[in-house]
Amino acid sequence: MPVCYSPPIYAIGSDKDRDTYRNIVETEEFVLNVPSTSMLEKVNLTGIKFPAEIDEFGKAKFTPIPALKVKTPLIAECKSHFECKLLNIYEITKTRVIIIGEVVAISIDRELFLKNFAKQKGQIDPLFYVHGSYFGLGRYVGKR
16 A cells, blocks of 8 residues: 655555565565456465465466565566565554555566556556455455
């Protein structure tokens, strides 16, 4: 969720028992990869609580590629990425946190970048997760 535009700051929620949370605490950085609705099944695989030694990228057959400004890899199959440096973590409950990061780099697929903004949104077709369900822009696309 965007929190501020100048500087660009984003917030994400996480359970404390997730690898994502532990990785962010350890590295103080993270990447928001923007998956499309066509990636629902692969994204669902990354939500499974595998043991820490299991690579979710490999399970979902995602391709990691180097980021520009952080060590955390980007997902090649995503058409847009937000590289973030950790600003703060707020404990919401004993098990949930909100993680705040400043965006230090943004990347977008070259083909999409060359299109006007209205066409970009339609082609990115971003996937959103809300309490057990997935949505595209203005539509329900599936359950977890």
